Amino acid sequence: MDAAFNFDLHCHSTASDGVLAPDELVRRAAANGVSVLALTDHDELAGLTAAAAVAGACGVRFVAGVEISITWGGITIHIVGLGVDPENAALASSLEQVRASRSRRAEKIAAELDTLGIEGSLEGAYAFAENPHLIGRAHFARFLVARGMAADVASVFRHYLVRGKPGYVPQQWAELGDAVAWIRASGGRPIVAHPGRYKLSRAELRRFLAEFKTAGGEGIEVVTGSHSPEQYVEYARLAREFEFLASRGSDFHGPDESLVDLGRLPSLPSDLKPVWHDW
Ligand code: AMP
């Protein structure tokens, strides 16, 4: 497929922390001119079947994806899997374990917020979670906004739920090698999500990328809603240097929470090998 196609290979539905149901998300993507869409919910495959069905009816080519939370060097990193098999039992059961650890973390977050006098946050967060098996900080953030603790979700993440702020709970996510292996064994391509977002020095990031590649990682997101135009250039350079495939995705979560809408990103630099080169 060539550059005339509009690829958006990273977004979220209500199966994780997006605000649109899978069918609504696909319809919005189609309306925005997306021709190839990957749904990449956090640690969850539950939205894929519904999204694929609607995509077919809207003339959007659908790619089954996932965004797996891992811990590396003490920080959280996200690995996107593109083209996974939603029926793969090993992937499904591994992600089920990750989701269970999210549920345990949610109880701890709520206990932390209780100590601050913010009561009812566990029920409150779950009320914002369409999928009771996938709870995340975004659901707590929406609850805190509804409680009047912050003006919007972005401001919650400046004052709560992050390291050094109230309601933060450290979490041990999956291992890098495991996440890469789960994705590959289910037929998918492992891609580092929004590499510009991690609090890593240049040297640490390079060490991470080298380990990712050795583990079987194949690409990085270059053009994403989380990168500035300067970062497109910086991560394009790293894609060339490490001979990574390049990906493009909005990381859309919802009309009121995301700066970049589905399908509304610039193209990848034309000399990069896109993750879709052989699709
Ligand atoms: P979790 O995986 O549950 O720890 O939550 C991570 C999610 O929180 C991200 O995928 C975003 O949806 C949301 N998030 C994290 N930081 C921010 C931020 N600064 N602004 C808005 N949403 C954020």
Ligand code: MN
């Ligand atoms: Mn999210």
Ligand code: MN
């Ligand atoms: Mn992410």
Ligand code: MN
């Ligand atoms: Mn994401």
